[in-house]
Amino acid sequence: MKVTQHVHQLPVTTPTLYPATTTNVYVVTNGNSAVLIDAGYEHEVAHQAVIEYLANIGSPNVEAILLTHYHRDHSPGTKFFTAHFDCPVYAHPAEVAFIEREIAPVRIEHTLLDGDVVSVGGMELHVLHAPGHTHGCLNFWLPEDKVLFTADNIVGEGTTWIGPPDGDLRAYLHTLQRLKKYPASWIAPGHGQMIGNVQEKIDFFIGRRLEREAQIFELVSERALTVDELVQAVYRDTVHPSVIWVAERTIQGHLLKLVGDGRVSKTEGARYLEKK
Known part of the structure; x- marks a missing residue:
């Protein structure tokens, strides 16, 4: 589903935690260029749904897959999509070993650090190192559409769990405070529908912790x-x-x-x- 001018949200079936039943794969497009943010699980029906959706919007060239973190409801689908689109996979260095365990024999070809920018047809997608849910979790900021991609740091329904060995509560609260500083109109969460009440939602997550x-x-x-x-x-x-x-x-x-x-x-x- 197209949710902003350049962003499409595709909920795909994954073995995630209740109350979520799907994980969001995002397609960010500009002209004939596109990137995927997250890839979901190894699920043939989900894979085909993404392929069919891309065909319906004109088959943009998928130039990369950007993984927010390694958890099995976000990364294993990479094995199918890298082969189908013949594109590289990007992730934070702290996630590489864990992700490669989930997507073997596929390897991470490029790593992303805080402050990096991914170009999508000349449009800038800003990389945020956003630890909390995992140590190397990535979030993304698309100023063109004022969208924050928050992975599992902020979800659309319920809350997210933060605990060892992956999570760090102090880092998580710092990340949430940082996300508040962006003039976002929308949060694109790892699970659930797009969130419009951005500041209220972030404050809710901080308050709950x-x-x-x-x-x-x-x-x-x-x-x-x-x-x-x-x-x-x-x-x-x-x-x-x-x-x-x-x-x-x-x-x-x-x-x-x-x-x-x-x-x-x-x-x-x-x-x-x-x-x-």
């Missing part, structure tokens, strides 16, 4: 608790057993930040307590 941090800090200020005890106290019966690991890593991510901030200490028996 700080609210959870305050909740965890209040609990450990009362008595020493393990990660499992905190998961039960914070999430109780609200998390399905199949994704309880997400809750555990989220709690771990908050604890790592609180320990790093000098507000919480880890005691014997892997318990956490307010640092007096």
